[in-house]
Amino acid sequence: MISRILPLLLLHLFANTCKSQLKPGKFSAIIDGLKITYTVKGNGPVMMAGHLNSGAIGYQLRLEPMEKYFTMVYYNPRGTADSDAPATIREYEFEYLVR
Numbered sequence: 001m002i003s004r005i006l007p008l009l010l011l012h013l014f015a016n017t018c019k020s021q022l023k024p025g026k027f028s029a030i031i032d033g034l035k036i037t038y039t040v041k042g043n044g045p046v047m048m049a050g051h052l053n054s055g056a057i058g059y060q061l062r063l064e065p066m067e068k069y070f071t072m073v074y075y076n077p078r079g080t081a082d083s084d085a086p087a088t089i090r091e092y093e094f095e096y097l098v099r
């Protein structure tokens with residue numbers, strides 16, 4: 001999953017950054033046919049925070065001090081928070097995620 005979603009999310013963020021600076025707020029992108037949600041906070045160079053199977057809220061709380069130095073992008077992987085879940089449980093297996 002990370003190998004498929006992260007590059008697409010980075011491309012989406014890069015495209016938005018090229019147009020203008022990232023704006024704080026809650027956003028979503030359609031990646032691999034699923035809505036993936038993310039939150040942007042802070043200022044400075046972009047730093048992404050997320051995990052394969054847990055939502056962004058824990059990262060937002062723990063990494064809040066980094067927002068003074070970085071534009072933090074906290075993303076919710078598939079099936080967490082408001083991000084869409086895949087159609088089958090198999091799509092969470094490591095073999096699928098690597099592929």
